[in-house]
Amino acid sequence: MKRLSGLKLLEEREGERTPANKGDCVAYNTRMFLNQGEKVSLDTKQAERLPKEMVRVEGDTTFIDHTIVLGFISILLTRS
Numbered sequence: 488m489k490r491l492s493g494l495k496l497l498e499e500r501e502g503e504r505t506p507a508n509k510g511d512c513v514a515y516n517t518r519m520f521l522n523q524g525e526k527v528s529l530d531t532k533q534a535e536r537l538p539k540e541m542v543r544v545e546g547d548t549t550f551i552d553h554t555i556v557l558g559f560i561s562i563l564l565t566r567s
Contacts, residue, residue, distance in 0.1 A: 497520070507557055508557065509557050509558035510556065510557060510558055510559075511556070511557050512554060512555070512556050512557075513554070513555060513556075513557060514552050514553065514554045515552075515553055515555070516543075516550040516551055516552050516553060517551075517553075518548075518550075528549075529549045529551065534549060534551075537551065540552075541553070
């Protein structure tokens with residue numbers, strides 16, 4: 488898979504279930520870090536603008552669960 492310039496994949500884990508195919512709905516989340524390893528934290532205001540079913544907290548980490556149908560382009564529109 489081609490990556491954007493300047494992005495570095497820190498970890499990738501293989502799933503334990505059946506591989507996803509075109510047309511399947513999959514969920515994923517990401518964590519971002521600055522060049523020196525400083526974690527980019529999710530701002531409370533950002534989380535307030537997202538649908539509640541997208542925001543998940545485990546311990547002290549907040550995750551944004553993104554859902555996508557493989558092979559299709561989708562966007563999320565939020566109010567400002």
